Amino acid sequence: MTFKALFAASAxxxxxxxxxxxAAELTIGFSQIGSESxxxxxxxxxxxxxxxxxxxxxxxxxxxxxQENQIKAIRSFIAQNVDAxxxxxxxxxxxxxxxxxxxxxxxxxxxxxxxxxxxxxxxYLTAVTSDSVHEGAVAGEWxxxxxxxxxxxxxxxxxxxxxxxAANRKxxxxxxxxxxxNLKVVRSQTGDFTRAKGKEVMESFIKAEGGGKTICAxxxxxxxxxxxxxxxxxxxxxxxxxxxxxxxxxxxxxIFKAMVAGEANATVELTPNMAGPAFDTVAAFKNxxxxxxxxxxxxSRLLTAxxxxxxxxxxxxxxxx
Amino acid sequence: xxxxxxxxxxxxxxxxxxxLAVDRVVSPQFFDLRLQDGxxxxxxxxxxxxxxxxxxxxxxxxxxxxxxxxxxxVGAVMAICGAIAASLADSHGLPVVLAAALGAGxxxxxxxxxxxxxxxxxxxxxxxxxxxxxxxIAQLITEGRIxxxxxxxxxxxxxxxxxxxxxxxAIALGMLLLTGAVVRGSALGLxxxxxxxxxxxxxxxxxxxxxxxxxxxxWCGVCAALAGVIAAADIMGADANNxxxxxELDAILAVVIGGxxxxxxRFSLVLAVLGALIIQTMNTGIxxxxxxxxxxxxxKAMVVLAVLLLQSPKLSxxxxxxxxxxxxxx
Numbered sequence: 271m272t273f274k275a276l277f278a279a280s281a282x283x284x285x286x287x288x289x290x291x292x293a294a295e296l297t298i299g300f301s302q303i304g305s306e307s308x309x310x311x312x313x314x315x316x317x318x319x320x321x322x323x324x325x326x327x328x329x330x331x332x333x334x335x336x337q338e339n340q341i342k343a344i345r346s347f348i349a350q351n352v353d354a355x356x357x358x359x360x361x362x363x364x365x366x367x368x369x370x371x372x373x374x375x376x377x378x379x380x381x382x383x384x385x386x387x388x389x390x391x392x393x394y395l396t397a398v399t400s401d402s403v404h405e406g407a408v409a410g411e412w413x414x415x416x417x418x419x420x421x422x423x424x425x426x427x428x429x430x431x432x433x434x435x436a437a438n439r440k441x442x443x444x445x446x447x448x449x450x451x452n453l454k455v456v457r458s459q460t461g462d463f464t465r466a467k468g469k470e471v472m473e474s475f476i477k478a479e480g481g482g483k484t485i486c487a488x489x490x491x492x493x494x495x496x497x498x499x500x501x502x503x504x505x506x507x508x509x510x511x512x513x514x515x516x517x518x519x520x521x522x523x524x525i526f527k528a529m530v531a532g533e534a535n536a537t538v539e540l541t542p543n544m545a546g547p548a549f550d551t552v553a554a555f556k557n558x559x560x561x562x563x564x565x566x567x568x569x570s571r572l573l574t575a576x577x578x579x580x581x582x583x584x585x586x587x588x589x590x591x
Numbered sequence: 592x593x594x595x596x597x598x599x600x601x602x603x604x605x606x607x608x609x610x611l612a613v614d615r616v617v618s619p620q621f622f623d624l625r626l627q628d629g630x631x632x633x634x635x636x637x638x639x640x641x642x643x644x645x646x647x648x649x650x651x652x653x654x655x656x657x658x659x660x661x662x663x664x665v666g667a668v669m670a671i672c673g674a675i676a677a678s679l680a681d682s683h684g685l686p687v688v689l690a691a692a693l694g695a696g697x698x699x700x701x702x703x704x705x706x707x708x709x710x711x712x713x714x715x716x717x718x719x720x721x722x723x724x725x726x727x728i729a730q731l732i733t734e735g736r737i738x739x740x741x742x743x744x745x746x747x748x749x750x751x752x753x754x755x756x757x758x759x760x761a762i763a764l765g766m767l768l769l770t771g772a773v774v775r776g777s778a779l780g781l782x783x784x785x786x787x788x789x790x791x792x793x794x795x796x797x798x799x800x801x802x803x804x805x806x807x808x809x810w811c812g813v814c815a816a817l818a819g820v821i822a823a824a825d826i827m828g829a830d831a832n833n834x835x836x837x838x839e840l841d842a843i844l845a846v847v848i849g850g851x852x853x854x855x856x857r858f859s860l861v862l863a864v865l866g867a868l869i870i871q872t873m874n875t876g877i878x879x880x881x882x883x884x885x886x887x888x889x890x891k892a893m894v895v896l897a898v899l900l901l902q903s904p905k906l907s908x909x910x911x912x913x914x915x916x917x918x919x920x921x
Contacts, residue, residue, distance in 0.1 A: 305730065428884060464830060465833075466830065466834070474875060480620075506632065
């Protein structure tokens with residue numbers, strides 16, 4: 271066999287491999303925001319895994335945090351006549367005209383992780399998002415149950431001021447602990463969702479609360495701030511996880527590392543698997559014509575030190591967090 | 592000492608004392624100090640420790656501003672160098688990690704200096720390029736994740752102590768003394784001021800203005816690299832999205848609060864660092880006060896306005912008080 275023939279043969283094989291495995295397979299275009307956070311990277315990798323599991327041909331377009339790139343990607347998906355379009359919208363407004371184009375092309379659009387302006391409700395099939403008020407409530411209920419009847423002063427590390435996620439996670443937590451008079455938020459400051467600010471704010475909380483002796487629990491709107499707060503507590507000679515209870519939200523791998531070390535107690539998962547339920551919804555809609563509700567809420571799992579944190583860490587560390 | 596702390600420092604010292612007094616009121620234990628695991632522990636140590644990155648940035652920034660320049664890229668340079676340090680920390684020794692991070696800062700400084708001094712670009716535009724691109728470079732290094740490390744040597748740079756003094760504070764003090772010795776112990780400081788005062792006249796008088804401008808941007812890059820390494824060591828990880836974010840503005844603010852004119856021509860290292868401390872004293876005070884976080888930025892803006900008003904030459908009433916305090920006539 272000559273080199274040329276070998277080359278031709280392998281090229282043909284590559285072409286055959288590139289063809290869909292069966293004709294009924296779905297092709298779905300996914301306009302992803304870009305690499306704004308570790309969670310976003312994990313969402314992209316989980317989406318790919320879920321697509322492979324279901325034999326869906328998933329085309330991901332990275333918008334690099336720009337709406338115009340997302341609009342371009344959606345138009346190109348429409349031109350390719352995909353079976354459905356997933357959109358993780360970078361902003362909540364300005365989608366009407368491009369979504370109308372998708373609707374005219376009879377391509378269903380599913381929103382992932384974020385919702386858009388309510389005026390466009392009839393322009394998409396459904397939105398798969400988590401309920402951040404519920405996440406805060408799960409955290410608050412865990413704390414109330416763990417503390418029991420004991421009086422407990424809670425300090426809170428808020429997300430960025432003005433971010434809707436921060437406001438919702440605060441609201442959910444406040445509502446959950448309002449039923450328990452023994453739980454009281456004594457201090458609440460913003461840590462901007464970052465480790466460095468979480469650490470700095472926790473340092474000041476410890477000083478303001480008698481060296482941390484009067485703090486019974488820390489609630490952080492995300493795990494990164496909690497990782498910073500755990501360092502601040504350790505540097506102050508306190509034992510996070512024992513002297514001071516911790517509960518935060520997101521379930522990033524590093525919080526499980528802290529749990530394994532006995533320095534964190536609980537986290538509420540913001541699942542990176544938004545695409546899985548979306549794939550199933552699209553398949554049901556395409557095959558059986560099932561019209562889904564306008565909002566599909568993802569599960570907010572509570573994960574504590576009792577839930578094998580080492581296993582959670584191992585399963586999440588490769589996802590790109 | 593008179594070379595390091597000119598007479599005009601009174602307004603800044605007064606401002607710092609007033610803010611410290613307010614902090615003492617909102618938080619009665621503000622000046623309490625104790626040893627915790629061989630390390631001083633207390634709010635006042637927090638102020639010095641948390642003020643370190645901006646103090647280091649302001650040391651480089653004040654020299655750049657003295658040449659009538661500005662460096663918007665320092666926050667991004669922090670992110671790049673922190674990312675490099677964190678990526679290498681667990682596989683290499685501290686000397687290699689520091690050399691790589693500081694070397695990267697030096698290269699960033701050379702790039703800025705080249706654009707400004709050699710190509711003659713406006714400093715604000717020239718450094719804006721690296722400000723935008725730098726964070727992207729840092730994200731490429733970390734692949735968008737928070738890169739964590741456990742290397743005890745690098746962690747020591749952020750959380751260790753020398754005779755009870757946290758290492759970052761010692762580093763900042765050392766850099767202040769080093770920079771002061773170099774620029775004020777020689778004619779360099781004067782040449783930098785001459786470059787900023789009137790570049791053309793200085794050039795004609797035989798000052799190597801191009802070399803001066805290149806040198807200050809390089810020093811600014813090195814200072815930013817050090818700040819980035821300390822910020823990464825502090826949280827035992829490099830967060831490319833957030834490390835040093837907006838700190839270029841705090842550094843410029845520190846320099847301005849320190850009385851250095853944005854039009855160049857004169858500078859004070861000590862007062863720039865004092866400016867950084869004023870900003871951090873205020874930040875820590877806000878965190879201790881228990882006010883809702885919605886007020887943070889508003890309070891900060893009001894205090895900055897007050898400090899700058901103190902320095903305004905048009906407020907003659909205050910100038911009178913200052914002169915009286917100094918024992919001279921206005």
